[in-house]
Amino acid sequence: xxxxxxxxxxxxxxxxxxxxxxxxxxxxxxxxxxxxxxxxxxxxxxxxxxxxxxxxxxxxxxxxxxxxxxxxxxxxxxxxxxxxxxxxxxxxxxxxxxxxxxxxxxxxxxxxxxxxxxxxxxxxxxxxxxxxxxxxxxxxxxxxxxxxxxxxxxxxxxxxxxxxxxxxxxxxxxxxxxxxxxxxxxxxxxxxxxxxxxxxxxxxxxxxxxxxxxxxxxxxxxxxxxxxxxxxxxxxxxxxxxxxxxxxxxxxxxxxxxxxxxxxxxxxxxxxxxxxxxxxxxxxxxxxxxxxxxxxxxxxxxxxxxxxxxxxxxxxxxxxxxxxxxxxxxxxxxxxxxxxxxxxxxxxxxxxxxxxxxxxxxxxxxxxxxxxxxxxxxxxxxxxxxxxxxxxxxxxxxxxxxxxxxxxxxxxxxxxxxxxxxxxxxxxxxxxxxxxxxxxxxxxxxxxxxxxxxxxxxxxxxxxxxxxxxxxxxxxxxxxxxxxxxx
Amino acid sequence: xxxxxxxxxxxxxxxxxxxxxxxxxxxxxxxxxxxxxxxxxxxxxxxxxxxxxxxxxxxxxxxxxxxxxxxxxxxxxxxxxxxxxxxxxxxxxxxxxxxxxxxxxxxxxxxxxxxxxx
Numbered sequence: 001x002x003x004x005x006x007x008x009x010x011x012x013x014x015x016x017x018x019x020x021x022x023x024x025x026x027x028x029x030x031x032x033x034x035x036x037x038x039x040x041x042x043x044x045x046x047x048x049x050x051x052x053x054x055x056x057x058x059x060x061x062x063x064x065x066x067x068x069x070x071x072x073x074x075x076x077x078x079x080x081x082x083x084x085x086x087x088x089x090x091x092x093x094x095x096x097x098x099x100x101x102x103x104x105x106x107x108x109x110x111x112x113x114x115x116x117x118x119x120x121x122x123x124x125x126x127x128x129x130x131x132x133x134x135x136x137x138x139x140x141x142x143x144x145x146x147x148x149x150x151x152x153x154x155x156x157x158x159x160x161x162x163x164x165x166x167x168x169x170x171x172x173x174x175x176x177x178x179x180x181x182x183x184x185x186x187x188x189x190x191x192x193x194x195x196x197x198x199x200x201x202x203x204x205x206x207x208x209x210x211x212x213x214x215x216x217x218x219x220x221x222x223x224x225x226x227x228x229x230x231x232x233x234x235x236x237x238x239x240x241x242x243x244x245x246x247x248x249x250x251x252x253x254x255x256x257x258x259x260x261x262x263x264x265x266x267x268x269x270x271x272x273x274x275x276x277x278x279x280x281x282x283x284x285x286x287x288x289x290x291x292x293x294x295x296x297x298x299x300x301x302x303x304x305x306x307x308x309x310x311x312x313x314x315x316x317x318x319x320x321x322x323x324x325x326x327x328x329x330x331x332x333x334x335x336x337x338x339x340x341x342x343x344x345x346x347x348x349x350x351x352x353x354x355x356x357x358x359x360x361x362x363x364x365x366x367x368x369x370x371x372x373x374x375x376x377x378x379x380x381x382x383x384x385x386x387x388x389x390x391x392x393x394x395x396x397x398x399x400x401x402x403x404x405x406x407x408x409x410x411x412x413x414x415x416x417x418x419x420x421x422x423x424x425x426x427x428x429x430x431x432x433x434x435x436x437x438x439x440x441x442x443x444x445x446x447x448x449x450x451x452x453x454x455x456x457x458x459x460x461x462x463x464x465x466x467x468x469x470x471x472x473x474x475x476x477x478x479x480x481x482x483x484x485x486x487x
Numbered sequence: 488x489x490x491x492x493x494x495x496x497x498x499x500x501x502x503x504x505x506x507x508x509x510x511x512x513x514x515x516x517x518x519x520x521x522x523x524x525x526x527x528x529x530x531x532x533x534x535x536x537x538x539x540x541x542x543x544x545x546x547x548x549x550x551x552x553x554x555x556x557x558x559x560x561x562x563x564x565x566x567x568x569x570x571x572x573x574x575x576x577x578x579x580x581x582x583x584x585x586x587x588x589x590x591x592x593x594x595x596x597x598x599x600x601x602x603x604x605x
Contacts, residue, residue, distance in 0.1 A: 033598070
């Protein structure tokens with residue numbers, strides 16, 4: 001009888017994913033046994049689950065190398081992965097806080113939304129710690145399938161259905177690109193392990209006589225660009241973000257985008273660092289296109305969710321600037337930016353949930369007319385989030401952009417930084433437009449349907465802290481991001 | 488290296504030839520005496536009723552989806568049961584986790600009433 005080698009299982013390296021999945025399944029079971037008016041408790045339970053998972057993420061920080069790898073080196077929970085896991089947990093925590101009120105308003109009180117968000121988060125975490133193309137793909141699929149359902153969660157709403165179907169069809173298509181790229185890369189290098197691919201390239205070179213690898217890398221780039229919504233692969237974003245339930249839009253723009261970058265960075269920065277010169281040029285074009293397309297089309301949007309969808313495309317472009325720079329500052333900048341972007345974007349969406357009415361009504365920019373005179377505090381908060389999105393000091397948005405653009409200059413991409421700053425200036429127009437409506441127009445409505453519940457307040461306060469504290473004293477978070485990428 | 492795959496290629500070629508050969512041979516040699524009954528679309532031996540282009544209840548899709556899920560579960564159990572002794576405790580625990588996950592889905596589906604037709 002031949003011997004069967006049982007792979008060493010290191011549960012510590014997949015602890016966060018395990019905890020989150022178990023809790024998600026427990027919630028799924030619980031969901032069918034509780035009454036519909038008790039569904040909000042599922043939300044609180046999932047919040048507890050996220051906190052527990054967060055603790056396990058924090059305890060894994062700086063763990064010894066032997067504790068980090070598992071499953072024959074296809075999972076690596078290093079500081080890089082842990083930082084991203086922190087981002088994902090923050091975004092799902094903030095999202096779940098604003099979900100319950102939205103579900104009540106839309107009379108769509110199905111408890112499945114919480115397990116789905118948790119499973120999507122588990123998928124993102126697996127994607128961040130995957131060091132095998134297959135693990136990354138597996139994480140991406142767990143994330144995507146949950147998101148397809150979440151996008152169409154408001155099933156009485158036609159636009160939500162459209163969003164779900166569109167996201168599913170285009171997402172499946174892009175997954176095909178990614179998988180095809182992975183298959184070609186595997187064919188060219190003989191391994192799906194990122195480390196082995198890196199070794200192969202270091203030994204055999206890349207472009208010369210190996211077009212299969214080039215095509216494979218390109219196709220993988222297309223797949224990841226779709227997931228982070230980079231132009232010209234951004235077409236799905238506006239429709240899906242507009243149609244999806246508002247909390248889910250907030251979630252999608254923060255967590256999965258960061259997950260896309262985690263996979264993107266892992267593959268390109270760690271597998272093919274020797275060829276930076278080749279893909280940097282491509283990323284340069286991708287970054288410029290993404291920033292410009294996002295910002296220019298956002299100028300003419302009237303629906304605020306659609307506007308923030310284009311703005312999220314633009315923000316992916318800013319992050320790509322750091323990616324194109326390809327140095328340590330750029331990578332740390334992406335980590336910092338993704339975290340603070342989660343705070344400011346979900347914060348802004350929390351206000352949109354408050355202002356909106358049943359059936360996703362009241363989500364035009366003009367509906368915010370006179371908001372400041374009726375709800376001055378909420379208006380100030382919204383203004384802070386919008387200022388941060390526009391990149392004004394003293395908010396985290398400014399520090400993040402400053403860091404990304406200075407990384408580009410350090411790598412010699414002066415023009416890229418200039419285009420980035422110009423784009424940032426363009427974006428101020430559409431963020432300010434919301435503020436003009438809030439502060440300078442006479443109110444058309446009383447905003448009397450608006451009810452502020454404690455979970456939303458907590459979400460907004462946390463987001464405010466996440467926007468203002470790193471904006472004033474960025475040192476701690478920045479050094480955390482730097483330590484995350486130094487391995 | 489590619490030579491190792493030659494038997495597979497041969498198998499594919501033989502399979503194609505076998506299928507095509509049977510069709511061509513029966514088309515050339517077989518007697519053809521068509522009648523109205525013989526040309527009618529085959530529907531489990533019954534007389535065909537109505538058009539085939541009808542809307543189906545979504546329940547069929549639900550059942551089909553669940554069938555695939557639990558079918559795959561059963562498919563995974565076969566190789567496991569063959570290697571059961573070799574895999575030992577490790578295999579048992581892994582399979583337990585796998586079945587537990589599917590069990591959660593089963594209970595969920597059951598309580599949601601997706602198994603009831605009406």
